[in-house]
Amino acid sequence: MCAVFPGTEAALMEEGFTAPSEAPADGPLEHLVRRIRMGEVEAFADLITCTQARVLALAWRILGDRHLAEDAAQETYLRIFRSLHTFRMGERFEAWMVRIAANVCHDLVRKRGPLPVPMEALAILEGDAAPMGAEESILLDQRRALIRRALASLPQAERSALVLRDLEGHSTEAVARILGVRPATIRSQAASARAKVQVFCARLLKPTDGGRP
């Protein structure tokens, strides 16, 4: 049985993502970095254009809030610009950038405390899990809100591991390098997060059931 979902790669490509292991070490981003380090500040706008979809999506998935994600993305780029001279040419720029973005998000979480919970998701949890007679689009929105609520309820470490591993498409080893922990820890955290999200989903499907047979 194959564990890869159909359409997953296409969904990632839509967001401008390329698999880390397949990207060349000296790609267009590294070329832009060279130009910026030579003093061509306007090349930084090109760098933002190439990467902002990924940075914004990553920040939103970790933080769960649009405005916070925009602030985090802005701070990420300012940190990148300030510390671009410390980037070692020959490394993958994307991995370096994702590491900075994850650190910025964690700093924001530490400063602001627990992540905000989407209010629409709370409304669903307090009422019936499967509203009768609702239109399909409303059900879809409610389901998405529930999933976001589930993600927001996860501990920060599990949430980051799940986002980077399953949603951003990094390998377990790459996520471990980004977060500075062992790969076994990432495997454990991601598995725990998947199980918790599945319990939330089971609550939507069968309100009286725990979700496990």
Next chain:
Amino acid sequence: MTVHVLDQLPLWVEGDLSGPEKTVVDQHLACCPSCCEAAENLRTSQAWLRDAMKSPFDAADHERLRQRVMDQVRSTPSRPVGRGFLRSSLLATAAALLLLATLTWAQRRHPTTSAPDPVPAVPGPGRALEAVQKPLPLQPALEAARVAALPHGRAQTARSESTGAPSRIEFQTADPTIRIIWLTQARPLPEPAPILEEKS
């Protein structure tokens, strides 16, 4: 007794199991309806997760972010390249000053054999001003200027021993067009003032 694989499923669903472990789980799923249903639920929840967490940002959000960042970047006084140059220049200057202080200290510990100027123990203010305004002798400085070109990042001193002329310290910075040249003249420490005994 059947051993279920529910604990393995969250790893199995994203391919985090090793080859042998995956084989065991696959074989169990083929003959266990309850675990198979759990696996299907997990796959469904993962699909829902990916659907729910699609990025909500559009082109307008991207443009706004780019504008905000570039406005701040353009108003930043120090650029990455300029900062690196400034840092190396500061390091070179600090090294030159340290070298100068060391040489001055060494000269004061071992004063030259040439006769010191007759300086009173406590020079008056007029004398001190005169000493400050006294120009350096030109000829020894020109002699010391014949120091050969220095390698990168090296400092060298030249001093006319016979005349007690000023020392010349050159320091080549990382930038080949910038060389720090320091002329200094050490003066031996004045003799300690004699203690005057009061006449009783």
